[in-house]
Amino acid sequence: MILFELCGNTEQNPVYQELEVSNGNRQYDFLRSIVGAALAVDRAFLSNHIIKALNFHAITCLHTNAGEYRPCQVVVGNHMPPEHYRVEALMDDFVNIVNRSWEQSDPVTLTAYVLWRLNHIHPFINGNGRTARAACYFVLCVKSGSWLPGTTILPELICRNRDEYVDALQRVDASLPTGKLDLSPLHDLLVRLITEQLSTQQPPADKPQD
Numbered sequence: 001m002i003l004f005e006l007c008g009n010t011e012q013n014p015v016y017q018e019l020e021v022s023n024g025n026r027q028y029d030f031l032r033s034i035v036g037a038a039l040a041v042d043r044a045f046l047s048n049h050i051i052k053a054l055n056f057h058a059i060t061c062l063h064t065n066a067g068e069y070r071p072c073q074v075v076v077g078n079h080m081p082p083e084h085y086r087v088e089a090l091m092d093d094f095v096n097i098v099n100r101s102w103e104q105s106d107p108v109t110l111t112a113y114v115l116w117r118l119n120h121i122h123p124f125i126n127g128n129g130r131t132a133r134a135a136c137y138f139v140l141c142v143k144s145g146s147w148l149p150g151t152t153i154l155p156e157l158i159c160r161n162r163d164e165y166v167d168a169l170q171r172v173d174a175s176l177p178t179g180k181l182d183l184s185p186l187h188d189l190l191v192r193l194i195t196e197q198l199s200t201q202q203p204p205a206d207k208p209q210d
Helices: 014-040 048-059 084-100 107-121 128-144 154-160 162-178 184-199
Strands: none
Touching (some): 107 128, 154 162, 162 184
């Protein structure tokens, strides 16, 4: 069952939207679980398998090829992502770069790179934004050594600041032809949003008095 097709190739159908919300909840639960598992077994690295799993949870039964790299070309606004036959190799290179940079990169810089690069490659048929936001948060939490506190987490805060987010991605894209990737627009946005998240953590409950 692929609801996008059954609902007339629209994401505005209430049935589609209801499952989309349910999928989002399951992706969140999986993300939190996989962060905990990675920390528990001391496996601090990103993998194609984790990225594909995050996409699967986001779009299963909504779109075809959930959790699989796209088999066709896509266009995203004014951005033309790489040809589909290059995606597998590009994703392998991307994951290797992230893992080679794990020790020497600060958490926010690595998070910004993951968020930008996944959006730039756009490796899936659908759900690329949701996957990129979840994957970058996986990296941020594992790199930081814990699931970060806060009532509203970074992926949701990014969605709430969509215009700034898209502008930052485009500004990073614009730095590519210079031969020197400039992640600072995205880095600055993430610093602000992470600070906002941490400010929303609940204070510890008072200990009961004897």
